[in-house]
Amino acid sequence: MASLPTETRQWQLASHPITYPKLEGPDVTFEIAKVPLPALSDGEALLQTIFISNDPAARVWITGGKAKPREYVPPVKVGDKMRARSLSRVIDSKAQRLPVGTVVLAAGGWAEYFTTHEDQCIVIPQGSGYDLPHYLGILGLTGLTAYYGLVDIAATTRDDVVVVSGAAGATGSTAVQVAKKIIGCKKVIGIAGTDEKCRFVETLGADVCLNYKSSTFYEDLSKATEDLADVFFGGDILDFMFTRLRQGGRIALCGSVSRYNNLSEKASFAHFDNVITQRLKVNGFVVLDYLHKLPTVIQIFQQAAKEGKLRVDDGSQTLVPAKFEEIPEVWLRLFEGRNQGKLVTKLLS
Known part of the structure; x- marks a missing residue:
């Protein structure tokens, strides 16, 4: 039997980026460090990382300079392990709920090994029939964001016309399915960055x-919402959507990935007066507020998948096998549009 590790490699924040993170040269954003692993206390387990979630919000957590937004979670400080959710396997345990071999969803970060308390992780059900990475995406916080953003924040109904930005990404692609196939909205309009993604x-x-890079995009969106829309889910093209929502329209904002690498550029709203004149409801939300409801959403989505209302397969994720040294490179694919559905790193041993 192989001996258990006593230290781990982890990616740490080396400097706060103002614009695009740098992976080489001076002022690199991340660096690899070796740190000792603490001895286990009662209720704790030692885990080995298998899959890592790649999320745009991580870019906000490491922002430096005056553009830094108001914090909703503590920022990642220089010298801290880079934060991320992961699926990891228990390799040693003093936790009754986490026997060796158990796979859990935890905040493991960019590390090969880490320790956690059993209260700080969610056990992934065995024999569910779904590939493990889906519990970082459509069966995880991604699905949670899409479901409660539409059902709770936007109060979406069957009678609504819904516009979803970032519709080929992790949350957007799930929101499209929730809106059309679970809620049963009468019309769902997606927005993506290529014709190929739009067909997907x-x-x-x-x-x-609609392809937002098309020269006729705004004309096409106006035509698609000729009778106006009721709900906008996403974050980008917000200003234009102020003009395309009917009176009393609802907006659920969960992020704005196109701005995360240039937060010093202030958002401008030439059409903000529509919020007042059309009595629009604009609601931002953070999925962490709904974390306690994740088991419920997993059950809803698994049933929906059985009924053919939700796609939980290779097409709903981009799985990238990568060496430990390549973790930051995979994460940056998010900001280059190089993913369809959820972007997950499969950590090679």
Whole structure:
């Protein structure tokens, strides 16, 4: 039997980036460090990272300079391990709920090994029939964001016309399916960055998907919402959507990935007067507020998948096998549009 590790490699924040993170040269954003692993106390387990979630919000957590937004979670400080959710396997345990071999969802970060208390992780059910990475995506916080953003924050109904930005990404692609196939909205309009991605979004159930890089995009979106929309889910193109929502329209904002590498550029709203004149409801939300409801959403989504209302397969994620040294490179694919569905790193041993 192989001996248990006593130290781990982990990626740490080396400097706060103002614009795009740097992976080489002076002022690199991240660096690898070796740190000792603490001895286990009662209720704790030692875990080995298998899959890592890649999330745009991590860019906000490491922002430096005057552009730094108001914090909703503590920032990652220089010298801290880079934060991320992961699926990890228990390799040693003093926790009754976490026997060796158990796979859990935990905040393991960019590390090969880490320790956690059993109260700080969610056990992944065995024999569910779904590939493990989906519990970082459509069956994880990604699905949670899409579901409660539409059902609770936007109070979406079957009678609504819904516009989803970032519709080929992790949360957006799930939101399209929730809106069309679970809620049963009468029309769902997706927005994505290539014609190929738009066709993918339409296979998920969108009535139409529009390429925001097209020279006719705003004309196309105006035509698609000729009778106006009721709900906007996303974050980007917010200003224009102020003009495309009917009176009493609802907006659920969960992020704005296009701005995360240039937060010093202030958002401007030329059409903000519509919020007042059309009595629009604009609600931002953070998925962490709904974390306690994750088991419920997993059950809802598993049932929906059995009924053919939700796609939980290779098409709903981009799985990238990578060496430990390549973790930051995979994460940066998010900001280059190089993913379809959830972007997950499969850590190679």
